[in-house]
Structures are given as structure tokens and as C-alpha cells.
Amino acid sequence: MKNASLMKYGLFALIVVIGVALDQWSKWYAESWLATERPGFFSHPIVLEVPEQAEGTTVEAYLTETFEANSPEEVKTIAQLYTRTEDGQQLHPESELEAGQVIEVTNREVTVIDGYWDFQYTRNPGAAFGIFADKDSSFREPFFLAVSLLAVFIILGLLRGVQNDQRLLLWALALIAGGALGNFIDRARYGYVTDFIVWKYTDAHRWPTFNIADALICVGVAFMVIEMIRDVMRERREGAQIEEV
Template sequence: MAKSKKTFSSKPSGSLVPWLGIAALIILIDQLTKITITKLFTYGEEKVITSFFNLVLAYNKGAAFSFLSNESGWQRYFFTAIGIGAALYIVHLLRKHAGQRMFCWALALILGGAVGNVIDRVLYGHVIDFLDFHWRGVGHFPAFNVADSAICIGAALFILDELRRVNK
């Protein structure tokens, strides 16, 4: 009776293609929404949609919550480099862990968002934001975009995946 021989492979159990496809879809949606808003609005123009949500065309030369946006311009290259570096590292992680679904969903969303914002920095020198949530006309949350949303959802999935892994 011959025993079946188990072989171990260093190749991931899943493909990189679906994850890159998700990232590409995020980039496409992000860029299409930004192009649309820049065609329909002028800088600073605001349209009230609901009592808690407006569309507004805003430019962010900094990072999240306009961090470093008032600097002399060096931040554009700094945040572009960080975005490119993060994207390359995320592709490496996706290749290495392609079979881990929630982890890869998180990474694909973060990748799509990071590249979407890098495209803005390279093309325009700033990130285009347009989603403006607020509470009763006061306390506006900083404007953001589809890329930012994907990054936040990806980060939440990443944390959830880590918590799930720790609890096993």
C-alpha cells in the first residue's frame, strides 16, 4: 500500500488577479467620480443633498484630514512616494497571501484607494475630495472621496481579520 506523498509549495493557494481586479475597479470608480465632480462643480462649490450630506469640490494638498496641507509643496512628493511604496508592498503581500480572502479584500481596497489618490497627486498636485458629511450644519467631517472610503473600509477589514486570527 503506497502512501500518498504530501508536497508543500511556496506558491500561494490563490491567484493575484482577482485582488488586482478589485483594486482596479476601485481606481476606476474613484477616478470617474472625481472627473465627474470636477466637470460639474467649481472649486469650493457646494450642493446640499440631504440635511447631513453635501457634495463639494475641495482640494487636499496634504494627507488625511488635510494633514500638512499648508506646507510649501514638498508634501506632494512625500505622500506620492509613500503611496507608491505602499502599493508595491501591498502587491507583494497580495502575491504572498492570495488565498486569505478577508486579508486580501482589505489589501485590495487599500491598494485601490492609495493608487487613486496617487493618481490625483501626480496629475493635479492635490487630491480631489467631494463627499461632505456634517451634523446639523455644524461639525463638518473633512471632505473625502471614494479612494479614502476604500482605504477606511480596507483598514476596518484588516483589523477585523487580525482580531479574528488572534481569537482562533
């Protein structure tokens, strides 16, 4: 019995750690390799230092090698419109670069599946999918920090009652806890959450931008609902068997 309990808590901790690590790594990628500029809201450029081997290359050639996930047309647009020196001077696709020169790219997105899935950087001061993002920060930030911690403590309390055969419920609680902790880390460090995953059906129909932590929470809730349905069906079967006897 003791070994089973240790395995339960060990598996829970492992899923949480992997979930948080995946979430934080993906946000590091978004912070490092995606850029956007929203006048009046925030500016998040990609800052690049030109290496020695790129001495004398053009802006377009350097960005083509650096941004391998972008098509040649996308790189050309970035080089023409969204590349500048660190002091704000606009660069051109044919501008030659010097080793050690620092340049900024003010807008970069990555297309995963054309027309359906993009990576686009944004900052979300609210909850999942931008809920309460327009509330005052003096209320919003401590409120969401408290809610995230409360959710984790509630999950730990629920974990105690998880039976050994309720593996799906264990996964559900671990995924929700991992997602809550992932976004909690962002809010504690920056006061906002980094979102970057865009699912859409053409530009006219877009799901709200989200991140890995949001996805973990949604999958965890789905697993929990499935487990609840299974419990109801199990109870009905057991009740039917008792009536037959």
C-alpha cells in the same frame, strides 16, 4: 495550488482596478459638475456652453434643466449670485442666453441627504482628510508621491503571504492599494487631490471632506483590523483545544 494563486492575484487586481475606476469617475464628476471659489486659494468654476436648443431661454430656466440634482431654490440662488459670462460679467436669472454662449457657474453644491450629506468641491494638497496640507509643496508633493508608491509595494509584498482562506485580508489589501493609487494619480497629474464628500450633523459638526479613495483606504484598514481580530480569536480557540487534549 497554482490556480489558487492565480485566482488570488486576479481577484486582487480586479478589486484594485474597479476601485481606481470608481474613484477617478467620481472625481471627474466633481471636477465637471461642482464649483467653488475660494479667494486667495483657488477658483474652480463649471464652464457651460449653451446648446442650440437653449437659444433664448433664461439663465434660471437653463440651469434648472442642467442642474437637475438641485432644488428650485438652490438653482435660483446660483442664477442670482454665481453665474457669469466667460469674461466675468455677472448674469441675472432672467438674462436670455444665446446658442454657443459660454457661461461660468462659480459655486455649485449638491445635497444628497439634507443636513447630513453633501457634495462640495475642494482641493486637498495634503494627505487623507487634509493632513499636512499646510506644508511647502516642494516637500509635500514628492513626499506623498513616494509614500503612495511605497504603500503599494508594501501591499504587494504582503499579498504574497495571504492564504486562500483569508479573503477578507485580500479585500483589505486590494481596497487600500486602490485608494492609494487613486490619490497617487491625482497628485501626479495636478499636485493635489480632489475631495468632495461631506458628512455632517448640521453645519456645526462636519467630518473632514474626503473622496472615494480615502473611503477605500478606511474600509480596507477596517477589514484588516477585523481579520487580525479573527486570527487572534482563532489562535486562542486552537490553543484551548490543545490544552483540552
